[in-house]
């Protein structure tokens with residue numbers, strides 16, 4: 180059975196992100212995926228790269244030790260779906276810390292002849308499910324860093340055919356109808372992921 184790692188970052192069970200997370204996991208499970216549901220807040224993931232981790236960052240003999248379980252889950256995945264809200268035009272800190280501490284040399288990339296080579300070739304499908312307070316125009320004018328992080332940086336170290344970036348904007352004004360439509364869209368996309 181193909182395995183998908185869902186990485187979810189929101190602290191509140193009553194949030195719209197929580198509804199998106201639940202919909203994502205349900206639709207993927209129904210579609211036949213074995214879902215590894217990684218709820219960073221619920222798991223108490225520490226996003227802080229320690230001094231020791233920084234000093235050992237390039238030592239691929241030992242750099243995975245503090246996050247070995249997370250590295251194993253990443254390496255066991257055939258696909259990855261990230262579910263998060265946009266905060267300060269980026270990832271919530273806990274998700275940023277996940278990338279800092281788990282996407283490390285020898286895991287997500289290798290430095291070869293001065294260049295970066297992606298290592299997560301096991302990940303053949305990649306999607307993000309996210310929400311913005313901002314309108315699409317405001318996000319565009321801000322340079323839309325989260326879209327670029329997913330579609331360029333994460334894409335660059337994995338091997339997906341295509342990247343699905345599913346975003347609901349203008350959450351500050353979104354109606355219940357718009358939220359419901361987006362939930363349906365996410366469910367439909369995950370059903371054929």
Ligand SMILES: Cc1cc2nc3c(=O)[nH]c(=O)nc-3n(C[C@H](O)[C@H](O)[C@H](O)COP(=O)(O)O)c2cc1C
Pocket residue numbers: 189194195196197264265266267268269309310311312313314318350
């Ligand atoms: C700490 C924080 C920072 C935020 N920063 C941004 C931002 O930079 N750009 C944006 O479009 N929305 C921003 N928002 C709005 C969130 O994206 C919006 O509240 C979220 O998508 C709604 O989802 P939720 O109900 O699941 O929290 C921010 C919200 C919070 C709480």
